Amino acid sequence: MANIRKIAELAGVSISTVSRVLNDHPYVKEEKRKKVLNAMEQLEYTRNIHAVHLSKGYSNMIGVVLPTINIPYFAGLLEGIAEEAETSGIHLALYQTNYLLEKERYSLEQLKQRQIDGLIICSKAMPDHELMEWKETGPIVLCQSSQDPNFSSISIPHHTAFRHGLDYLISKGHRKIGIALARKKGINSHYRIKAYQDALKDIGEPYKEEWVMDNLLTMSDGETLFHKWVMLKEKPTAMFVANDQVSAGMLLEAQKHSVTIPDDLAILSCDNQEISRILGISTIEIQTKEMGKRSFTLMKKQLKGDSPEHFVLPYRLIERLTV
Amino acid sequence: MANIRKIAELAGVSISTVSRVLNDHPYVKEEKRKKVLNAMEQLEYTRNIHAVHLSKGYSNMIGVVLPTINIPYFAGLLEGIAEEAETSGIHLALYQTNYLLEKERYSLEQLKQRQIDGLIICSKAMPDHELMEWKETGPIVLCQSSQDPNFSSISIPHHTAFRHGLDYLISKGHRKIGIALARKKGINSHYRIKAYQDALKDIGEPYKEEWVMDNLLTMSDGETLFHKWVMLKEKPTAMFVANDQVSAGMLLEAQKHSVTIPDDLAILSCDNQEISRILGISTIEIQTKEMGKRSFTLMKKQLKGDSPEHFVLPYRLIERLTV
DNA sequence: CTGAAAGCGCTTACAG
DNA sequence: CTGAAAGCGCTTACAG
CATH class of the missing domain: 3.40.50.2300 (Response regulator)
Structure with a gap:
């Protein structure tokens, strides 16, 4: 493998000059540049990027x-x-x-x-x-x-956005609202739960642990979520779901079981991916x-x-x- | 930033030895290894990976x-x-x-x-x-x-698999079959088109350019595809679609327009992603x-x-x- | 505009 | 088990 030194030899210049040509530095006489370029072509030169990284100190x-x-x-x-x-x-x-x-x-x-x-x-x-x-x-x-x-x-702004969604549900007459998160632990969920608690307080509803679902990421998880909802003794009339995939799975599974959305159960989602437009899911857009x-x-x-x-x-x- | 030489100095060994410790080479006296390890800790040593790459010649x-x-x-x-x-x-x-x-x-x-x-x-x-x-x-x-x-x-085996799908459609009584591809140009499509032509030949149907759709990747594209199908003067009774997203989009759009699947139009898909299971789309699984x-x-x-x-x-x- | 030289920080035969 | 030395292939002040 040809290196910069070989190029320099063949072109009859110093390796500094070769380096300058390589890096498009000004101040290289056109004639020498030509020679270097020629030599590089002849020897099928390719720069060793690792050496560059080592020299420059970044990758x-x-x-x-x-x-x-x-x-x-x-x-x-x-x-x-x-x-x-x-x-x-x-x-x-x-x-x-x-x-x-x-x-x-x-x-x-x-x-x-x-x-x-x-x-x-x-x-x-x-x-x-x-x-x-x-x-x-x-x-x-x-x-x-x-x-x-x-x-x-x-x-x-997760807190604001989630609160906005909750208020929207409330404005539609819902007071029994559950939420479905990807992971309870994340910081985003932290803000969402906070917003949820705030909203509940404002309408004087109690916070129920069993209405806060989590570990939900995929459409299959959405199906599961639907069945969890079905099994609930006291059911929320609305679910605020943190991602469109889960909402879509839940919606489709609900339809299969003749649960009418939004009459039996309202679903508000987050993301606004393609699927939520196509399935007509109300959602909070995140770009x-x-x-x-x-x-x-x-x-x-x-x-x-x-x-x-x-x-x-x-x-x-x-x-x-x-x- | 500490380098291998500094470590060597502090530990009172050669840089070779430091390198050996670094790379878990055998043949380093336990005592020296300890010293090196200590020195590395003291100086908060981190290996410069670019130097390693340059030396070794790979990344x-x-x-x-x-x-x-x-x-x-x-x-x-x-x-x-x-x-x-x-x-x-x-x-x-x-x-x-x-x-x-x-x-x-x-x-x-x-x-x-x-x-x-x-x-x-x-x-x-x-x-x-x-x-x-x-x-x-x-x-x-x-x-x-x-x-x-x-x-x-x-x-x-794209040819075989696609042919398999086509024969399946034919076995279900379809003779007017269209196909929908991601890109006509790709090699996979090449085999699929070939299989398509072979199948048509076998059942004595002509190859129609307008029944070979392409540039289809997303669910939205599937919606578009449905409308293209609607506009077709002569309509295929079955579409073999090369990806589940497109099939899903087409299916959902068909349902919105009261076109019954599979009676008015059969859809066979490829991929077997989650969505095809959930929507009940027949498909050829690709892992x-x-x-x-x-x-x-x-x-x-x-x-x-x-x-x-x-x-x-x-x-x-x-x-x-x-x- | 150009070159000699030092430097980036590691690895790896080689000799012991 | 260990060290001195050469090598990987560039970049970059510095002096001219």
Whole structure:
């Protein structure tokens, strides 16, 4: 494999000059540039990118942490991130964690070893205080609500948005409202539960643990959710579901069992993915792809030395047929 | 930032010894190992991975090329790939190409520069003869039918499977059959069209260009497809659709317009994603996640020097309610 | 505009 | 079991 030295020899210049040509530096006499270019062609030169990384001290690659790719919400985020990365000529390394702490730590370890220049965390199991220990490691962007001055963050205003949805349900006459979350533990869920409790208080309804469902991500989970609802002694008249896949599964299963939506059960969803439009599911739109793009923009800012920022994306309530 | 030399100094050993400790080599006296470990802790040492890569000549990272992440078929593949990569401790770099040739070339360029040790191509726009020019560049695995001895490949037997589906439709009494593809150009489509033509020939029906639809990927595309079908002067009684998202969109739109499935129109799909089970869509199962995993296994074999292999995954026809 | 030299931080025969 | 030395292939002040 030809290296820069061989090129220099063949072209009759110094390796400095070859490097300059390689990096499009000005101040190279056209004649020498030509010679170098020729030599590179003759020897079929390809730059060894590892040497560049070692010299420069960075890799031009950023990592993305997510629990699992094959869920529209995360696929949407990743799509946005990948689009922005592409236009910036920055590479993406993928860390699929399944919410396993060790894998999340592993990705942070990679940041430390400079395998990646920064890390975008789409969702995590790691508690905030543990993440804090990594704050000096490198730039980190969180796709979730955060006030932490050490990390950038992007999200929708979860408390406000969820409250908005709840008030909407209440305005439609519902007082018995259940909620369905992806994971109770996440920070987003934290805000949603808070909003839920606030809303209940305002209408003087008690908080019932059994009306807060969780561990729901897929359409199948939505089917399960429906049956859980069926089994409930006292049933909510409305469910506020944290993701469209689950809502869709629940809706379709309800229809199969001749439960009328929204009369027997109202469903309000989150995300506004394609399927919710097609099935006519009322939902709170979250622009996942846009969120992915913004997260990358925030990362780029941090990479060039800016301090972390917190960005809040707008949401909107889309009325359709399930409430 | 502490480097290996600093560690050596502090521990009172040579850098060779430090390196040995770092790489778990045998033949290091326990006492010295301890000293080195201590020194590393004191100086908060982190290995510079770029130096390792430069020295070793490889990066422990492989690239994945796909047109767009946010489509269940590709997300499924990627999920499988990521799972296997994780257990092998190999990193993944993502190249979202949108079927743009320049981006596909870019990913191959990265392979050449050793940014990645190998490339898994989930789907591509690049014609085979152009890809051929890159055969010396490094290990490449294709997730599509291929006999090319230069690349490994994994796929289902597209011709056989598609023919199987067609014969199934025919056995149900259909003779007017249309097909709906993602992209006419791909190699998979090539085999499918071939199978389609063969089947038509066998039952003595003519091949009609207007019954071969393409550019169909999403549920929205499925809605569009339904309306195209409606506008057709002469209508197929059955559509064989190459992906579940499109089938789902078509089915739901048909139901909205009181077109009875399968009586007015039969739909046979491909993939067997969750949604096809839930909507009761008859489909040909393709194990995308498994395919992703296998593609990675093939890659690993090539990385350790084995010659390329071609692996064919089984498929199965799942009868449900739409045929 | 150009080159010699130092530096990035590791790995790996080789000799002992 | 251990160390000195060469090597991986670039980049980047510095001096001219």
